Amino acid sequence: MTHRARPRTRWITAATALLAAVAALAGGTGSGTAEAAAPGQRTQHIEYFAGPAAEPRQVSVPARPAEHDQAARRPARQAAVPAVRPLERTGPVSGRLDLVVMGDGYTADEQGDFAADAEEKLDAIFAVEPYRSYRGLFNVWLVDTVSAESGVSGDPTADVGKDTALGSAFFCDGLERLLCVDTDAVARYARLAPDADIVFVVANSAKYGGAGYSTADLPPTSPFHGVATMSSDNERSYLIGAHELGHSIGKLADEYQYPGYGAYPYAEEPATANLTLTRDPATAKWSRWAGVQDPTGSIVGTYEGGGYYETGIHRPTDTSLMRSLASPEFNVVGREAMIAGFYAYADALTSPVPTTEPVRGNRPIPVRLAPLTGLADLHLTWYVDGREVPWAAGARVVTPHALGVHGHGHRVTATVTDRSAALRNPVALARATNSLTWTIR
Ligand SMILES: [Zn+2]
Structure with a gap:
């Protein structure tokens, strides 16, 4: 059982946790945690959401206690091998972002509820741009984790303990809305899916809550880049899930700040797309968007405050999904980074014909374009030895012979470029181009 009414270590001040989080953001190792935790105690930095309209914040909590880990290994639970099923399959695992959704606090009889709840969450997230337009770059896998009891710990009150597959618990480290999970158990279950880039844990509860775990604080062997509960x-x-994917896929910084946290202390420009030291919108890294009317409601400029600091650092818009969950939209800078992130993991162009072996000149080469919509604007072109074949543009299947290729060693290339108006940064545009090249024998 995972009764865990009381935190196992002393409460860590927000300031200490923030320093650690910022150190982690700046590429440090988060050494602030070592002194905050009991000796030998692993800690995790988690993003905490006090309410649907509250600004999130970073906290540092002890990693899940060992007793849950042992509970999760009990024979009774291992008897049921959880089923993995594709909820949405748009392409090969190698060419897609693979999102794994697992439930917690659902009994064997409640697996139908889990599937319905998971679909509802995903539909809500995929209604937000740019997830909506780029849904076709995702595969979604459901893992049917079976819990001994229905519901999760800490619901409705801190003294409630439930025996669940993933050890989900509200009141994590005393914070009511912080919904922690045993990330080691999550990693074990995630390995059952064909691939896991990102994991969502849906806890069977009507209480508001969740959490975001970033890569640095997951178990070292985790195959995925983030976990959102x-x-x-x-x-x-x-x-919460839509925001957390902003970190894990878009590598976006938090755009919120803390009262009294003062001036940004670093001289170096942040690596993230949505924070800058520059005060002038005309020379900021997102200058291509300066003056644009943004989906979040403001004009893109440089708004002071972000990355937890109040001054000396700027964000692109007054508010956004990366600043407050009261704003359900990314700003255009965030959208662009998200789309670039999608393409870092996924390819809009795939083909059943492998590029690893030479193909015959009369062999048809079919290609598939990811089913993208809305903001996406895909263009397919064909090249022979690097020279475009204009008449073949848009053709979903060609033969090398039809392209005029005869003889050994020539190369046929298919290239898909996303000319989305949501992309202006040359680095993002470069990411939005995918090519496949076959050698002809
Ligand atoms: Zn965040």
Whole structure:
């Protein structure tokens, strides 16, 4: 059982946790945690969402206690091998972002509820741009984790303990809305899916809550880049998942700040796309968007405050999904970084014909374009030895002979470019080009 009414270490001040989080952001190792935790105690930095309209914040909590880990290994639970099923399959694992959703606090009889809850969360997240337009770059896998008891610990009150597959618990480290999970257990289950780039844990609960774990604080062997937890029946909790993917896919910084946290202390320009030291929008890294009317409601410029600091650092818009969950939209700078992130993991162009072996000149080469919509604007072109074949543009299947290729060693290339108006940064545009090249024999 995972009764865990009381934190296992002393409460860590927000300032200490923030320093650690900022150190981690700056590329440090988060050494602030070592002194905050008991000797030998592993800690995790987690993003905490006090409410649907509250600004998130970073906290540092002890990693899940060992007793849950042992509970998760009990024979009774291992008897049931969880099923993995594709909820959405748009392309090969190698060419897609693979999102794995697992439930916690769902008994064997409640697996149908889990599937319905998972679909509802995903539909809400994929209603937000640019997830909406780029849904076709995702595969979604459901893992049917079976819990001994229905519901999760800490719901409705801190003294409630439930025996669940992933050890989800509200009141994590004393914070009511912080929904922690045993990330080691999550990693074990995630390995059952064909691939896991990102994991969502949906906890069977009507209480508002969730959490975001970033790569640095996951178990070292985790195959995935982030974990977001969210409660099942709260209609605003999906924004936690939408925000967390902003970090894990878009590598976006938090755009919020803390009162009294003062001036940004670093001289170096942040690596993230959505924070800058530059005060002048005309020379900021997002200058291509300066003056644009943004989906979040403001004009793109340089708004002071972000990355937890109040001054000396700027964000692109007054508010956004990376600043507050009260704003359900990314700004255009965030959108662009997200799309670039999608393409870092996924390819809009795939083909069943492998590029690893030479192909015959009369062999048809079919290609597939990811089913993208809205903001996406895909263009397919063909090249022979690097020279474009204009008449073949848009052709979904060609033969080398039809392209005029005869003889050994020539190369046929298919290139898909996304000319989305949501992309202006040359680095993002470069990411949005995918090519496949075959050698002809
Ligand atoms: Zn965040």
